[in-house]
Amino acid sequence: MDKMAIRIQSLTRDFEGVRALDGLSLEVPSGIIFGFLGPNGAGKTTTIRLLLGLLEPSSGQAEVLGYDTRNQADQLRPLVGALLEHNGIYEQMSAEDNLEFYGRAFLLPVAERSRRIQELLVEMGLWERRKDLARTWSRGMKQKLALARTILHRPRLVLLDEPTAGLDVQAAVAVRESLTALAEQEGVTVFLTTHNMVEAEKICAQIAVIRQGRLVALGSPDELRATTGKLQVVIIGRGFTQHVLNVLQQRNEVESVEQKDHHLVLHMRLEPDIPTLIGLLAGEGVQVTEVHQGKANLEETYLQLMEEER
Amino acid sequence: MNTDIMTIIWKESKGLLKQGKGRSKSILVLLTPVIMFGIILPIQFREEWLDMGWSLTIALFTPIVLIAPTICESFAGERERHTLETLLASRLPDRAILFGKMLVSIIYGYGVTIFLLIMSLAIVNILVWNGKFQFYQTNILLANLGLGLLFSGLMVSLGILISLRSATVQSAQQVLMMIVVVPIFGLQAIVFLLPTFLPMSSIREFLGKFNYDQILLVILGVLLLIDIGFLLAAMSRFKRSRLILN
Numbered sequence: 001m002d003k004m005a006i007r008i009q010s011l012t013r014d015f016e017g018v019r020a021l022d023g024l025s026l027e028v029p030s031g032i033i034f035g036f037l038g039p040n041g042a043g044k045t046t047t048i049r050l051l052l053g054l055l056e057p058s059s060g061q062a063e064v065l066g067y068d069t070r071n072q073a074d075q076l077r078p079l080v081g082a083l084l085e086h087n088g089i090y091e092q093m094s095a096e097d098n099l100e101f102y103g104r105a106f107l108l109p110v111a112e113r114s115r116r117i118q119e120l121l122v123e124m125g126l127w128e129r130r131k132d133l134a135r136t137w138s139r140g141m142k143q144k145l146a147l148a149r150t151i152l153h154r155p156r157l158v159l160l161d162e163p164t165a166g167l168d169v170q171a172a173v174a175v176r177e178s179l180t181a182l183a184e185q186e187g188v189t190v191f192l193t194t195h196n197m198v199e200a201e202k203i204c205a206q207i208a209v210i211r212q213g214r215l216v217a218l219g220s221p222d223e224l225r226a227t228t229g230k231l232q233v234v235i236i237g238r239g240f241t242q243h244v245l246n247v248l249q250q251r252n253e254v255e256s257v258e259q260k261d262h263h264l265v266l267h268m269r270l271e272p273d274i275p276t277l278i279g280l281l282a283g284e285g286v287q288v289t290e291v292h293q294g295k296a297n298l299e300e301t302y303l304q305l306m307e308e309e310r
Numbered sequence: 311m312n313t314d315i316m317t318i319i320w321k322e323s324k325g326l327l328k329q330g331k332g333r334s335k336s337i338l339v340l341l342t343p344v345i346m347f348g349i350i351l352p353i354q355f356r357e358e359w360l361d362m363g364w365s366l367t368i369a370l371f372t373p374i375v376l377i378a379p380t381i382c383e384s385f386a387g388e389r390e391r392h393t394l395e396t397l398l399a400s401r402l403p404d405r406a407i408l409f410g411k412m413l414v415s416i417i418y419g420y421g422v423t424i425f426l427l428i429m430s431l432a433i434v435n436i437l438v439w440n441g442k443f444q445f446y447q448t449n450i451l452l453a454n455l456g457l458g459l460l461f462s463g464l465m466v467s468l469g470i471l472i473s474l475r476s477a478t479v480q481s482a483q484q485v486l487m488m489i490v491v492v493p494i495f496g497l498q499a500i501v502f503l504l505p506t507f508l509p510m511s512s513i514r515e516f517l518g519k520f521n522y523d524q525i526l527l528v529i530l531g532v533l534l535l536i537d538i539g540f541l542l543a544a545m546s547r548f549k550r551s552r553l554i555l556n
Contacts, residue, residue: 052399054554078401088396092325101324104317105400149396 002066005030005157005189006051010060012213013046020046022213023060028206030156033183033190035204037197037302043213044193045085048159051191052082065156078106081155083163087146091135095126095145098134099152106153120148124174140171147175151182158182160192164199172196176203197299207298209305216305225295230255230304231268233277236290240264244284248277267296314402318410319417326380326418339379343372343426352430352437359434360446368426369458373465374490377419381469382482384411385553390478398550408470408548412541415466416459423458427451453526460533465490467540474547 006028013021021043028034038044049055051064053073062069067076090098096117103113121127124144134142143163150158163179164172180203182188194200200207201221209217209224217224240259248257253270266272274291281288296304326336347368355364388394397407427446435444446454469486476482504513 049395049554053550054395054398055551074401074403077399080399082396082399084395084399086392086395088393090321090325090393091391093321097324101317101321102400104320105314105402107313107401 003030004028005065006034006191007063008047008051008060009062011047011050011057011062012059013043013050013055014058020213021050021057024210024213024215025060026208026215026218028189028191030189031183031187032205033179033192033203035200035207036191036193036210037195037200037207038193038210039306041212042210044210045161046213047210048082048084048161048191048193051159052077052080078153079156081150081153081158083146083150083158083160085161087142088149089134089142089146091133093134094131095121095134095137096130098145099149102149102152108153116152116154120152123178124148140167143167144171144174147178151178151188154186155188157189157191160190162193162195164194164196172199179203197297197302201298209302211306216308221298225298225301230296230300231272232294232296233266233268233272233274234290234292234294235264235266235277235281235288236262236292237264237281237286237288238262239284239286241284244281244286247280247284311403311406314406315410315413317402318407319414322384322411322414325383326414336379340376340422343368343375343422344429347372348426348429349433352433356434356438357444359430360444360450363450363453365427365430365446365450365454366457368423368430369454369456369461372423372426373419373458373462376422377415377462377465377469378483378486378490380418381411381415381466382473382476382479382486384415384470385473386476386479386482387473389476389553395554398553404548404550405545408544412466412470412544415469416462419462419465420459423454423462427454427458449523449526453530456526456530457533460530460537463537464533464540467537467544470544471540471547474544474553 004027006026008024008026011021011024012019024043024047036044036047046055050057051062051069053069053076056070064076065079067073069076090101093101099117099120100113103117108116118127121130124147126141126145126148129137129141134145137145143166147160147163150160160179164175167175176199179190179192183190183205192204204221206218206220207224208215217227219227240262245257245259245264248254248264248266253268253272254266255269256267258265258267266277272293274293278288278291295301347365351364351367352359355362359365385394388397431446438444445451465486468489469482472485472489473482476485
């Protein structure tokens with residue numbers, strides 16, 4: 001198997017004078033969950049459409065599972081599962097018929113088709129209501145059904161456009177677990193877009209951040225935090241007066257100070273000297289109960305990236 | 311390819327009577343030609359229904375009434391319900407999607423046309439039974455079968471072309487009905503207005519010069535060419551990227 005499931009080189013797509021994708025280049029290794037992050041209108045959906053060969057690039061090229069998306073999309077699509085912006089469920093058909101249709105479309109043999117449909121519906125907790133019309137289902141159930149449809153034919157790559165958007169916590173967790181199992185147990189490459197940073201941080205092995213069609217960062221969540229996320233010190237205790245805040249603010253290594261109830265968050269410019277800081281605070285009458293040191297989380301890193309690009 | 315077309319036909323047939331305005335309205339649309347051309351008109355015209363060509367109304371109107379709502383659903387409906395992109399992201403080839411959707415509507419419209427020809431034949435025979443089974447005149451039967459098929463093809467290919475470009479089912483139906491109904495009203499207007507400009511005797515004399523079998527063949531030939539033209543246009547218009555952008 002090719003080490004890279006996706007290779008994108010200088011991919012550009014214009015829509016009537018508007019550049020949706022601007023020379024995007026990246027590679028997605030096989031068998032991992034790859035997060036594709038960016039604000040609305042950054043070019044995420046356009047990228048997925050280009051990867052599926054549903055749109056032609058204005059320039060540049062993309063190779064998915066070894067196939068050129070511009071002229072080999074017909075060979076590529078049987079190997080890919082896609083859950084796009086809308087779930088694509090036929091509401092006037094039952095859940096079973098929705099899967100039956102796509103099972104036939106992907107040429108699954110009859111026996112395997114019914115076994116696979118049962119397996120997936122049971123796994124997703126939808127088996128009991130398989131005969132009901134999909135329009136009578138909740139949004140979360142439809143999304144799970146759409147995910148089942150996406151992986152029905154055992155694709156080597158799944159492209160997911162915000163798969164957990166609008167789901168309740170339980171449904172989102174179930175979807176995330178399914179995706180993790182898919183990558184870890186079956187070696188499927190998962191390429192997903194999401195606005196949920198916690199989700200991306202939890203399940204993605206690698207992340208790309210785009211803005212206005214351009215790549216602004218690429219790496220594992222840890223690497224992104226390390227390269228762009230700033231050091232933070234969180235101090236929990238009592239007695240944080242304005243004077244204490246001012247004293248801390250004047251220190252060279254401290255960039256800014258934020259007070260949240262019984263927490264102080266220090267955004268650091270330089271590596272902090274924790275014992276000195278605690279000694280300073282104790283001298284000012286602060287009762288320190290806990291101190292945490294670490295990098296900013298992915299959400300803060302992402303916001304910082306967006307800020308820098310402005 | 312055939313398997314893929316059958317897959318689309320399977321899917322389309324699942325929703326044929328349940329789409330858009332719901333099952334009851336779809337059944338009402340189906341019952342309208344059944345009652346009109348299968349019962350009322352044969353009772354009214356009796357033997358003339360089989361001999362004089364009144365039955366041609368089945369081939370002319372049934373495809374229009376039945377196919378217009380279903381064919382507009384084909385792509386505009388998928389687009390409206392946000393299922394089109396997922397369908398296009400599947401491995402199904404362009405031609406299979408296009409032909410599958412076209413075939414299911416033709417089978418539906420033409421199938422009901424043939425059913426109505428048989429039903430009205432039975433009604434007339436029950437009404438005028440004299441111990442001998444009466445059948446359509448050969449040329450009228452062939453005209454019905456040919457016109458029914460070509461009108462179904464015309465409605466389907468024209469409907470597909472419009473549906474490919476329309477954002478909603480309603481707008482597709484409006485455009486299609488306008489294109490189909492305007493020429494029919496135009497023809498009616500000519501039939502009604504002609505006697506005010508020309509005496510009936512001259513019209514009869516003029517019409518008497520023609521061989522109607524030949525006229526029918528010309529009409530069928532023209533319809534066939536139009537059908538092929540629209541089909542080719544639909545095939546060239548069906549591009550995944552264009553459908554996504556629309």
